[in-house]
Every structure is written in structure tokens, then in C-alpha cells.
Amino acid sequence: DTGVSQNPRHKITKRGQNVTFRCDPISEHNRLYWYRQTLGQGPEFLTYFQNEAQLEKSRLLSDRFSAERPKGSFSTLEIQRTEQGDSAMYLCASSPDRGLETQYFGPGTRLLVL
Amino acid sequence: AQSVTQLDSQVPVFEEAPVELRCNYSSSVSVYLFWYVQYPNQGLQLLLKYLSGSTLVESINGFEAEFNKSQTSFHLRKPSVHISDTAEYFCVVRAGNDYKLSFGAGTTVTVRA
Numbered sequence: 001d002t003g004v005s006q007n008p009r010h011k012i013t014k015r016g017q018n019v020t021f022r023c024d025p026i027s028e029h030n031r032l033y034w035y036r037q038t039l040g041q042g043p044e045f046l047t048y049f050q051n052e053a054q055l056e057k058s059r060l061l062s063d064r065f066s067a068e069r070p071k072g073s074f075s076t077l078e079i080q081r082t083e084q085g086d087s088a089m090y091l092c093a094s095s096p097d098r099g100l101e102t103q104y105f106g107p108g109t110r111l112l113v114l
Numbered sequence: 115a116q117s118v119t120q121l122d123s124q125v126p127v128f129e130e131a132p133v134e135l136r137c138n139y140s141s142s143v144s145v146y147l148f149w150y151v152q153y154p155n156q157g158l159q160l161l162l163k164y165l166s167g168s169t170l171v172e173s174i175n176g177f178e179a180e181f182n183k184s185q186t187s188f189h190l191r192k193p194s195v196h197i198s199d200t201a202e203y204f205c206v207v208r209a210g211n212d213y214k215l216s217f218g219a220g221t222t223v224t225v226r227a
Contacts, residue, residue, distance in 0.1 A: 004157075031213065042118075042204050042217030043158075056214065091158070100146060100165055100208075103215060105158040 002026060004106035006092050012112045013082055020078045021109045025094030032075050033103060034067055035091040036060065043091050049075060050097065082113045116141040116207045120218035127195055128226055135190040135221045137205030147188040148206040148215070149179055158204070164188065175199075200225045 005024045013019050025032050030051050035043035046065070048056045051072035061067075064082075069075040079086055089110050093103040121136040139145065149161040162173040169181040179190045188205060205218040 033214065035215075040123075040219065042206075042219050043215075044217070045214040048213055058214075093158075102160050102163070104160075105150075107157040 004092055004094055004104055006090075006106040006109050008109060009107060010110050010112075012114065014114050015082060015084060017082055018078065018080045019082060019111065020076055021090055021092075021111075023075045023077070023092030023094075023106060025074070025092070026104055028096070029094035029104075030072070030097035031095045031101075031103075032069055033093040033095075034075070034077055035093065037089040037091060037108070038087075043089075046077075079111075082111075084113045087111055087113045116145060116209055116216040118205050118207050118216055118218035120205050120221050122221050123219065124222050124224070126224045126226065129197055130194045132193050133191065133195050133199075133223060135203050135205075135223070137188045137190065137218060139186050139188065139205070139207045141186075141207060141209060144210040146208045146210065147179075147181055148208070149173075149177070149188075149190050150204045150206055150217075151201050152204070152220075153201045161190075161203070195223070195225050197225050197227065199223060 007022045032049040034046040037043040047067050049069040064080045067077045089108045091108045092106045095101045095103045117140050119138045127133045147164040150158045151161045162171050164181045172178045177192045202220045202222050204220050207216045
């Protein structure tokens with residue numbers, strides 16, 4: 001299976017701890033996106049990379065959140081000093097660098113902050 | 115900025131009955147429209163998309179959606195549903211000059227025998 005993969009699939013942490021999620025996009029996809037989905041809502045955009053460059057960040061991405069894509073391949077999303085409101089599904093998607101190409105989503109990482 | 119409204123949060127339907135999921139959007143620029151589906155315990159998958167051309171678009175499993183610019187709608191329909199169509203369906207908008215997707219809140223379709 002060469003789809004988008006995300007690890008871990010589930011994470012339970014205590015408030016105040018730091019967590020890091022990983023996303024491996026479909027190979028050769030230059031664009032990578034992070035979204036967050038809370039219960040009963042559709043996914044909301046967090047940030048977007050073209051290769052290793054982070055080109056856009058949502059206002060939802062507070063300074064406790066940081067995302068990287070150091071070599072233009074996999075990406076990490078770190079949340080520092082987690083809060084209960086950070087509990088959500090974190091989704092990663094990727095797409096080729098060609099116009100209106102479809103975004104392919106990974107299975108997500110479900111975060112629960114106690 | 116774009117916004118998407120899915121008018122029904124839950125749609126129960128009997129097998130082989132028709133179903134319509136309503137979606138309205140607002141945007142100050144031209145848009146591209148999508149329906150994504152999330153089956154139980156699976157990731158989001160593209161169901162169909164409207165980019166340009168014919169306003170009626172179809173999926174491989176019998177769904178269709180029609181782009182109506184004057185009513186800013188992109189309703190999804192299927193004339194006869196199967197148990198396997200049980201899933202959550204998201205209407206999605208992308209502005210013509212942007213990469214990020216804007217999702218509706220989703221409609222859960224439950225098909226009963």
C-alpha cells in the first residue's frame with residue numbers, strides 16, 4: 001500500500017506534555033497538508049508545505065504548534081504543552097505539484113489529552 | 115474566505131431507496147467543489163469533483179452531484195443506496211487561487227435493510 005501513512009494512530013497524553021506526530025506522504029507528492037478534525041465537525045486546515053517550505057499556516061495553529069518537513073518528504077507536527085482542547089483527529093494529506101490535483105488523506109492520528 | 119453548509123447532519127435511509135445530501139457554499143471567488151466520503155474506520159476518500167465543464171459529475175459507484183452556480187449548491191444524490199454506502203459524507207470547497215480545502219460539518223448516512 002503506497003498511500004499516506006500516519007503514526008501513531010492513537011495517542012493519549014496528559015495535559016502539559018509534548019506530543020509529535022509523523023506523516024509520510026505518497027512518494028513524489030510535493031505538497032503536504034495538515035488538518036484537524038474535532039468531534040462532529042469537518043476537518044479544518046492547519047498548514048501546508050510545498051516540498052520543504054511551509055507556505056501557509058492557519059490562525060488555528062497557535063505558537064504551541066510547529067510543523068516541519070525537513071527534506072521535503074515526511075512531515076512532523078509537534079504540539080507543546082498540550083491542552084484538553086487539543087484533543088482531536090489530526091489528518092495529513094498529500095498531492096502532486098500539478099494544479100488542481102486531488103488531496104489524498106491518511107488515516108489520521110487521534111489525540112486525547114487528559 | 116469560503117464556507118460550506120451541509121444542511122443535514124444525519125440521513126437514515128432504507129436500502130434501495132434514493133438519497134440526497136444537500137450542500138451550499140459561499141465564496142467571493144470561483145471555486146472547485148468536491149465530495150469526500152469516510153467509511154467506518156477508514157480515511158477520507160475522494161468521491162467526486164467538479165472542476166469545470168459539465169455541471170453534472172458522477173462517481174464510479176453511482177453517486178452524482180450537480181454544480182448550481184446561481185444557487186451556490188452542490189447536492190449529492192444516489193437513486194438507489196446499498197448497505198455499503200453507510201458512511202460520513204463531506205462537501206468540500208477549494209477556492210480557485212488556493213490549495214487548502216474547506217470542509218462542511220459532514221452528513222452521516224445510515225443505510226438500513
